[in-house]
Amino acid sequence: MKKSSIAVALVLGSAVSTVAYAEPLTVYGQLNVSAQSSDEGEGRFSELKSNSSRFGLKGDFALDGGMTLVYQVEWAVDLADVSGGENITSRNQYVGLKGNFGEVRLGRHDTALKDAQGKIDLFSDYEADVKALWRGEVRASNSVTYYTPKFNGFGMHLTYVMEDAADAEDAFSASVYYGDENLKDSDYYAAVSMDSEVAGYDTLRLQTQVKAADFKLGAMFHSQENITTGVEQDGWLVSAAYPVGKTELKAQYQTLEDDDAVSVGVDYKAGKNTTLFAWYSSFNFDVNSPDRDYLAVGIKHKF
Template identity: 85%
Template sequence: MKTTVAILSTTLAAFAVQADPVTVYGQLNVSAQSSDEGEGRFSELKSNSSRFGLKGDYELEGGLKLVYQLEWGVDLADVGDGDNITSRNQYIGLAGSFGEVRLGRHDTALKDAQGKIDLFSDYEADVKALWKGEVRASDSITYYSPSFNGFGVQLTYVMEDAADAEDAFSAAVYYGDENLKNSNFYAAVAMDADVAGYDAMRVQAQGKVAGFKLGAMFHSQENIVSGLEQDGWLLSAAYPMGKTELKAQYQTLEDDDAISLGVDYKAGKNTTLYGWYSSFNFDTTAPDRDYLAVGIKHKF
């Protein structure tokens, strides 16, 4: 572990000193959590997708630009040794009037298309708890089209990487600003074909209405091997009050569902204090479960 940290520290320092302008960034997110997964309640400390990385670009000839990103996940709570640092989005690519192409490890178009609709992303009630399709694909080529009247396209091609495997594809068409800063509305339609063993489709939208931030998603998935088809939907709502934001979310997959309530407090420009509660009810042999957490998130 010490060797891994030393190598990463040396790499970051080398980029900062020798490379063209590069952005070093990250997110530290840790919560104290009370969990009940069917065998009794216990307490734990959770690192919620804490991460660090660097990204930048470099002007080339002919109107082209080199783009790159190297991002790692880091567990601040309970994982040590070599499991403490994991790979996240890492790519190199080219950008120009045609759009942008990225080569490497990258979130699929379907995963990206959800924007900010999932208000409990990175926590127990992240949409991946019930739905398939939250894939960060290795051996992938990602394409972003230029924006045209607010519309854009993202495509993902995942190479098979083995003689007995199949290529996979993911695609999304979106409209508006997913951060709801340049527009008050965002919508996307996305699909996966043979991605991580599933075909999937999503239709989603989010907008600002009377001070509320409201979101909705419809999701459909099919297991390629078993042929099992399942549908679900999600509704989310957030309401800001000064430095505080109240939020709620409900998600289903057939007869399984999850409900979450939370509150965020903006303690500083890049620092948020939060608390949330999530409860899962399953129409299967798996036990119901619920979680209660308070934590702190800081971005740099």
């Protein structure tokens, strides 16, 4: 076994063995694998894909003064075609404090702009994830994350990314949101978010999702500027989902200037934590890259 795999196994084993007499601890994860037919311009081929499969540990611990220590350590794992030392990679990993002031997290974390999309992207983790066309999907190392308390449904998420080198620059990400991103406590969600010098780009997004007559309808406007070249690009996305019994039908369209992507899919709830799915995505590029299309069927299980 690779050293990284041994280290993770030791951490998990130690954590689980002490949970009975330590602070509350949750072991969680998601296994998501699909059989996929892909055409990226050089002919069609088949492959297995591990779609951001992951596992992690999270918990909290009561402190003096009404504060709570919070932590999360999460890894991505490839169940399909990557083995050895590259099989396990880091995702959100942080420690922080929560109280009447809100919540502060120190470590590696999704930026405020990335986090603000909520559930609008119906094909997240697949080929048509918004990051396929847009910049801004950043999980920032050396970052400080702050969530304000909610007030009348409004909240803020702020990210400060330290430069980590003498010749680098600090970066910032911010989001103001309203409502419930899961559309459980309310039938609407909206957010305005921006990045400043994050991963070489300045970015602005406006996004909203509503539940109406069983439909979930989402929309996003996106604008990005390359800090080095000054090139500016705009795009937009619309998505829709509709339940039919245990099945959910979904569709999505995304653009960036003259490039676009269209996706359709169906999810079937086979159990409380298990979903069977199928989807088709097609990309049309104006220049520099051949058109692409993908067809997949798979299984997603949460634990």
